[in-house]
Amino acid sequence: MTTRFEYMPLNLPAPVPEWHRDTPCGGQGAIMSARTPADERRARQICEDCPVRAECSQWVLALKETDDPGGICGGWSENERRRMRLGWSPHETRCRCLQCKARKARQRLERIAQARANPELIDHGTVTGFMEYGCRCEACDAAGEPIRAAWAKNNRRRRQAAREAS
Numbered sequence: 001m002t003t004r005f006e007y008m009p010l011n012l013p014a015p016v017p018e019w020h021r022d023t024p025c026g027g028q029g030a031i032m033s034a035r036t037p038a039d040e041r042r043a044r045q046i047c048e049d050c051p052v053r054a055e056c057s058q059w060v061l062a063l064k065e066t067d068d069p070g071g072i073c074g075g076w077s078e079n080e081r082r083r084m085r086l087g088w089s090p091h092e093t094r095c096r097c098l099q100c101k102a103r104k105a106r107q108r109l110e111r112i113a114q115a116r117a118n119p120e121l122i123d124h125g126t127v128t129g130f131m132e133y134g135c136r137c138e139a140c141d142a143a144g145e146p147i148r149a150a151w152a153k154n155n156r157r158r159r160q161a162a163r164e165a166s
Contacts, residue, residue, distance in 0.1 A: 086128065
């Protein structure tokens with residue numbers, strides 16, 4: 001049986017740090033495509049055991065969102081890295097408790113209010129601009145299109161399952 005776990009081709013901004021070539025992920029920069037939860041756990045385990053994980057994590061978090069390589073990198077998913085770039089703590093990126101959810105909601109409302117008052121704060125044309133700042137300019141709207149499409153697909157699937165169940 002073949003696995004769906006694979007290394008994605010690197011799309012890294014230059015220059016790539018020297019230590020990047022000596023990582024346990026085979027020089028792929030810990031960037032892995034995880035299509036299932038088991039694949040994601042395996043990718044995170046590779047990062048967890050990496051001797052340069054801290055450097056990799058700092059390096060990938062210092063990149064702009066538009067330069068983010070995607071996948072699992074530095075032990076973090078793309079969404080977790082996006083949240084940390086917005087100032088969330090590593091704990092908050094993974095926590096689902098009500099207290100953290102309420103704090104995240106307050107922070108998001110504050111960011112939206114700041115962005116409406118000062119639009120140049122928004123990194124236009126990114127998922128962050130669309131999701132976190134609620135920007136609906138043409139560039140941010142285009143970046144949010146895959147998210148809207150996935151939401152609509154999941155919503156149709158849920159409605160179909162509900163119809164079949166009744």
